[in-house]
Amino acid sequence: MEYLVMGGEQPIMEKLKILTAAAKYDVACTSSGVGRKGNGQSMGNCVKSGICHSFAGDGRCISLLKILLTNECIFDCKYCQNRCSNDIPRATFTPEEICTLTMEFYRRNYIEGLFLSSGILQNPSFTMELIYRVIYLLRTKYRFNGYIHVKAIPGAAPELIQMAGYLADRMSVNLELPTAEGLRALAPNKHRKTILTPMRQIQNGIVENKNDLVLYRNAPRFVSGGQSTQVIIGATPENDYQILSVAESLYQKFALKRVFYSAFVNVNGDSTLPALPGGPPLLREHRLYQADWLLRFYGFRADELLDERRPFFNVMLDPKEDWAVRHLEQFPVEINRAPMEMLLRVPGVGVKSAQRIVAARRSANLSFADLKKIGVVLKRALYFITCNGRMMYPVKMEEDYIVRNLTHEKERVQFGSDGMSYRQMSLFDDGAFTRPLAEEEQLQAVVGQL
């Protein structure tokens, strides 16, 4: 089969391969935050919750056509595979190629929209202008009404970022490394200030736009899906507490929609970067995401979960369990009476189940069986809750005991088949029967001497 060639001398397949592989370490691949109906004349709409269209072999969702505009970069960041000192195949898409790919993939329902990032070609403003040209073409000539996420290139002229913001649904500026020292060490061409300036600009733009929309309903929307950023985990020696505090301040001071954490993968084998013999720090990334959810939806603060004395997350327990066993004085919580904020702090109770509990207890007194039906994870929750003043099992409110049980639940907690009770003893359930018979016992049985 001959591959499509659109204009340029490199076949499109080649370019797509290179520029997708170059973009794969960017994690901000969600299509959420904007609900927009189709307008009947052009292609596309947006769904508030976002849609995952496929899942790659690493289990991450494929929602947007995640590509770089070019991987010809003048910067030399040590962690990045597209740095100028690397000898790798380079490619650049033309705006038409990106638009055609997006439209054709979109109408076949492969993707939810476009995620466009780029290496720095010539200078930041020039690159931002190229990005702007692509999405302008996509929105006007191709009349694409779906989701567009673009990077704001740090150091680009503010007008360009402003203009791109009116066409995109979400914009992001990558913080890359949680602290300014880390950034100085690994990304000599990037500066904390040039990263935070566009972030602030977008934040102010969103606020102004909201005020405009109150006055003029049909005013053009500016970055209606909010902005996000990403932080690389494990390339520099920051601890979890520092990272989480940075994330918290980003949420509070910059009104970000999401902070993404990306476990560091050493693609360059650079001597200044940590070698990771055990693979990327995935568990650490996972714990940070768990804590991130606790910050955004469960009303926790970063300094409740971690502090200077214990700056890393517990490997065995998730952050919520960890917090709960250290604050046993607040437990057990009475399910039929506790306020929403307290229900949200019980391990095993999520936002959905907490809402359902609050709704359901208006019309009935809830029991443990009801909680199970509602969707509470009882094997985690049972140490921290009471229903009508009773705990599910007699449980010691003692930190060591609960930690032991939470971490070894397979051995410790004996659920019946329905998961609701201790198993009923039956005549044939004795330990002696499960033990394989010794040879002489078998012999005795055969000759009738048992």
Add this chain to the structure above:
Amino acid sequence: MTVYRCEDSLEGIFTAIYLAYEEKRDHGDTYLSLNDEPMLFAEDVQVVPDWEKTRKVMNTLNCRFGEKDYLFLCMALAAEDDEKAQAVYRTVADGLKRKVNRGHIFDNLADDFVNKAFALATNTWREIDHLKGFVRFQELENGMLYSRIGPKNNILTFLMPHFADRLPIENFVMYDDRRGLFGIHPAGKQWVLYCGENERVPGDRTSNAGGLEGKLGKLKISEAELQYQELFREFCHAITIEGRRNAQLQRNMLPLRFREYMIEF
């Protein structure tokens, strides 16, 4: 005990609910059955689906419980389950009796019937959510888009509005190969549902040339289609990070049963 025997459709079940109220039955002692299994000491009533009665029930549910909950009740009825009619009927009866506010019919999750209906609806909703992403259209030679789906629940009616809103300028057809249902959307017009008489994949035979199957022809896909499929497959490979490969997670997020209908696997 009264048993209403109704057909497995929205009309059948809503008509039965209407009859139960019209004939002033005791809701605790009434059963909506979708099959012909005989029950002891029960009075059998055969339900003939009636559009006028269905419309009245739909109106009432929509007014009393709000649009969102009404849609959720419909989703429960789209599920594949023998007890769904009974669960929805008792949920509705419970909601009307307690005079719940709009949007609160599923609050009482401690009740078995409400819980059952809610579980069914959630299950259907999840599958709709999955398929909104996992549906793959193929371009035919005449430029029309065609996709084949095989969902567990009868969700074609919930998928069509989403895609009609998304692709208003496209001619597309969705085909549910488990139920022989077609959703047809002509560009710029209202979409329609079409029930194929012989439940076969279109293009298998071209006998009734006048029918829809004939018009779809042998499903010749366009030349560019193969190119774009190959491009997308390559995209999916290129985006995977080898250091994080995790097939178990991939299967959790995208169950294997969907793969049959997707072009990238």
